[in-house]
Amino acid sequence: MDTIKIEASERSPGVDFDFAGNIFSLHGESYPEDVSAFYGPLVKALREYLEQQNGAEITFNFELVYFNSSSAKVLIGLFDLLDSAASDNQVVVNWYFEEDDDNMKELGEEFGEELEKATFNMVARG
Amino acid sequence: MSAKEMLAFREELSRQGILFCYSGYITEEVLSSIGNTLKHKLEIDKTDKRVSRGVFSLFVEQVQNLIRYSAEVESSHQSSDQRSIELRYGLLTVGQKEERYFVACANMVPNRDVAHLRANLAKIKEMDSVGLKALYKEILKGETPEGSKGAGVGFVDIARRATNGFEFDFVDVDSEFSYFFLKAYI
Numbered sequence: 001m002d003t004i005k006i007e008a009s010e011r012s013p014g015v016d017f018d019f020a021g022n023i024f025s026l027h028g029e030s031y032p033e034d035v036s037a038f039y040g041p042l043v044k045a046l047r048e049y050l051e052q053q054n055g056a057e058i059t060f061n062f063e064l065v066y067f068n069s070s071s072a073k074v075l076i077g078l079f080d081l082l083d084s085a086a087s088d089n090q091v092v093v094n095w096y097f098e099e100d101d102d103n104m105k106e107l108g109e110e111f112g113e114e115l116e117k118a119t120f121n122m123v124a125r126g
Numbered sequence: 127m128s129a130k131e132m133l134a135f136r137e138e139l140s141r142q143g144i145l146f147c148y149s150g151y152i153t154e155e156v157l158s159s160i161g162n163t164l165k166h167k168l169e170i171d172k173t174d175k176r177v178s179r180g181v182f183s184l185f186v187e188q189v190q191n192l193i194r195y196s197a198e199v200e201s202s203h204q205s206s207d208q209r210s211i212e213l214r215y216g217l218l219t220v221g222q223k224e225e226r227y228f229v230a231c232a233n234m235v236p237n238r239d240v241a242h243l244r245a246n247l248a249k250i251k252e253m254d255s256v257g258l259k260a261l262y263k264e265i266l267k268g269e270t271p272e273g274s275k276g277a278g279v280g281f282v283d284i285a286r287r288a289t290n291g292f293e294f295d296f297v298d299v300d301s302e303f304s305y306f307f308l309k310a311y312i
Contacts, residue, residue, distance in 0.1 A: 011158065031186050033154040066179065068186050069283040076266040100175060103183075103287070110259060 027063035030071040039074045050085040063096040079114045086117035099124040143223030151213040157189045180312040183287050184229040187280045192216030196233035230309035247294045250285045258286050
């Protein structure tokens with residue numbers, strides 16, 4: 001599967017989906033005009049890729065500084081996808097947040113609770 | 127409006143602590159541009175980052191509510207291969223008074239939605255942070271509610287972000303519509 005790389009815009013996050021390297025990242029702000037239009041193709045590609053993996057070491061880095069409630073719905077779906085894939089693969093989910101951002105920290109902890117099989121790390125950045 | 131009336135209006139906005147006021151057809155473009163200007167204003171005022179983030183977040187959720195749900199709507203009827211244009215009318219204010227920031231919005235809603243909205247907001251208003259967190263998760267993980275154009279979690283998100291609470295009200299307009307008001311404080 002080809003790498004997906006999308007530059008961050010004012011309202012949508014930067015995307016780095018390196019399918020060959022098994023490393024994925026979302027970074028920046030997320031309050032796109034049309035959440036389904038932005039995330040739909042990404043979620044579909046990720047799902048197709050995950051279905052084909054077995055015994056892979058997969059890392060997903062969430063490096064968002066802000067997301068709206070419509071994006072939150074997509075994010076929780078991504079967590080679910082990643083945790084399902086962790087049955088047959090080693091999945092690491094890293095949640096980056098600015099150390100003074102209590103809200104993103106709290107949201108990270110809440111989303112992290114959803115993971116039963118994947119490894120979850122909270123990473124504070126100064 | 128005459129100059130005198132405009133000035134009186136401007137003075138009333140000042141008295142209320144209103145920094146931004148927009149009344150009109152509201153779109154995602156309006157959200158982007160007022161949102162950016164709001165960010166700049168909070169930066170100039172050296173607002174605490176945590177407060178700024180909260181105000182911005184309340185702004186986004188409330189404006190998206192106007193864009194999606196205001197019952198005062200006009201749309202163009204174009205052929206199926208073209209994107210139809212839809213404009214919804216809303217009133218948005220952002221301000222600061224007595225050490226608190228606020229985002230207040232108002233829009234028309236159909237009378238048939240009032241009881242449900244009122245009950246939903248009253249329930250959320252009574253919840254503590256633990257309850258709100260649980261509800262937030264429950265909605266995110268569940269099916270999107272019927273009639274929702276977002277995740278259906280906007281009010282819960284607003285309640286969680288509004289560190290100084292929120293208030294809401296409905297005013298009867300006519301046999302079809304009521305005016306819905308929501309003000310959240312940080």
